[in-house]
Amino acid sequence: MRITLLLAASACIMAAVLVHLSQVEGRLLRADPDAIPTNAALMAFARGRGEALFVAHCAACHGIQGQGAPGRGIPILSDSDWLYGTGLVSDIEQVIKYGIRSYHPKTWNLAIMPAYATAEPSARDSQIPSLSPGNIRDLVEFLIHEQGRSADSAAADRGADLFAGAGGCYDCHALDGKGDSAIGAPNLTDRITLYGDGSRESLSMSIAYGRHGMCPAWVTRISPAGIREVAVFVYSLSHPG
Ligand code: HEC
Ligand code: HEC
Incomplete structure (x- = not known):
């Protein structure tokens, strides 16, 4: 008899906890994602689960x-x-849902770094020209110069012309080389390199053979509340306290 009562009581407590959890998850989903960081209780809940x-x-x-x-x-x-967006919870959530160059139809896939040493650098844009090894060397000197490192200045000048002209780099990376977080084109003027160690060799590999980093889409694998929770956790990594 006692055991039955005890079991019934713990089942009630469990049910109450579950109802509470689903209520908080409901609030989390109804909230404006970018307002969550100002709500300490929701933030603590989501960050832990995320x-x-x-x-x-x-x-x-x-x-x-x-x-x-x-x-x-x-x-x-x-x-x-940030490659994409400006680090808001909503930006992060969008990437997590659909991924980057994943197989989801809504994925971020607006720009692909062309492979300039090949005969057809871009499968999407036939206007993008192939570049010679000399062109690529000039572009690398230009990027090194823009990063404030010592470069061959005559080559860097030629590279600047290619960057803002025939090479078409400006189209994605912007005229000032600072990139475009609407399409995931990285800033090339800082020393944060996604690929390689920032050496001349690794920069020329990116230009010669292209890059296409991929982040999976999670929309079919993590619940909507779970996706928001991970987004809040990722936000908290770059916004401690
Ligand atoms: C169609 C858009 C597009 C064009 C045109 C383009 N890029 Fe890119 N580039 C990208 C994208 C997108 C990435 C990031 C790839 C990734 O995240 O996998 C990238 C990456 C790079 C990287 C690697 C950066 C790093 O942090 O490791 C270098 C270097 C680079 N581009 C240089 C150039 C140069 C030089 C040109 C012109 C000759 C050029 N790009 C033209 C879209 C473009
Ligand atoms: C298989 C490896 C892999 C896994 C697993 C993965 N990612 Fe990614 N993620 C990447 C790569 C690679 C990129 C960069 C893509 C590019 O070059 O544009 C990326 C990019 C991102 C970005 C964009 C960063 C920026 O600067 O804009 C976010 C946010 C992100 N991932 C979050 C997540 C979260 C959250 C998970 C788990 C739910 C996850 N990723 C799982 C490989 C992965």
Whole structure:
């Protein structure tokens, strides 16, 4: 008899906890994602649950603390340098849902770094020209110069003309080379390199053979509340306190 009562009581408590959880998840989903950081209670709830999901699904690539693998194409998630958007919860959530160059039809896939040393650098835009090894060397000197490192200035001048002209680089990376987070084109003037160690060799590999980093789409694998929770956790990595 006692045991039955005890079981019934614990079932009631469990049910109450579940109802509470689903109520908080409901509030989380109804909230404006970018207002969540101003709500301490929702923030604490989402961050804790998001961390567990992050460890399970994301850390294998992005690292437990979102430290990424700079040099191997995995961006740092704990800094304020964003390939896509400006680091708002809504920007992060959009990437998590549909991924980047994933197979989801709504994925981010607006720009692909062409492979300039090949006969057809871009499968999408036949206007993008092939470049010679000399052109690529000039472009590399230009980028090194823009990063404030010492470069061959005559080559850098030729590279600047290619960047803003025939090479078409400005179209994605912007005329000032600072990139475009509406399409995931990285800033080329800072020293944060997604691929390689920032050496002349690694820059020329990117230009010669192109790049197409991929982040999976999670919309079919993590619940809507779970996706928002991970987005809040990722936001908290770059906004401590
Ligand atoms: C298989 C490896 C892999 C897994 C797993 C993965 N990602 Fe990614 N993620 C990437 C790569 C690679 C990129 C960069 C894509 C590019 O070059 O544009 C990326 C980019 C991102 C970005 C954009 C960063 C920026 O600077 O704009 C976010 C946010 C992100 N991932 C979050 C997540 C979250 C959250 C998870 C887990 C739910 C996850 N990723 C799982 C590989 C992965
Ligand atoms: C159609 C758009 C597009 C054009 C044109 C383009 N890029 Fe890119 N580029 C990108 C994208 C997108 C990435 C990031 C690829 C990724 O995340 O996997 C990138 C990456 C790079 C990288 C690697 C950056 C890093 O942090 O590792 C370099 C270097 C680069 N581009 C240089 C150039 C130069 C030089 C030109 C002109 C000759 C050029 N790009 C033209 C879209 C473009």
